[in-house]
Amino acid sequence: MIHLQSINDVMKALADPTRRAVFERIASGGEITVADLTRGSGVTKGAISQHLKTLKQAGLVSERPQGRNVYYRAEPAGLAPLADWMSHYDLYWRQRFTVLRDVLKEIDP
Secondary structure, eight states: OOOHHHHHHHHHHHHSHHHHHHHHHHHTSSOEEHHHHHTTTSOOHHHHHHHHHHHHHTTSEEEEEETTEEEEEEOGGGGHHHHHHHHHHHHHHHHHHHHHHHHHHHHOO
């Protein structure tokens, strides 16, 4: 059974457009610092830090301190609860498409 809180954390973390953009930026590259994430984003360092905190709590990013910098990287395994939740609907949609295909065959043999 999928842990409901994990799904809620991931969905809540990715529901915010700015936070989702931060996650996508991190996921598109290797490691990145808060300063790099802030540059050109139009968002303050404080706001980026808050978004990172939420992403980290949801298991979507991890951090690696090095000297005065902290590097963030995406954690693909953090998306597993969401992928698991969505997989429950796979059978549902497969069945619906099978029914649709049968209906279309009846209409246009």
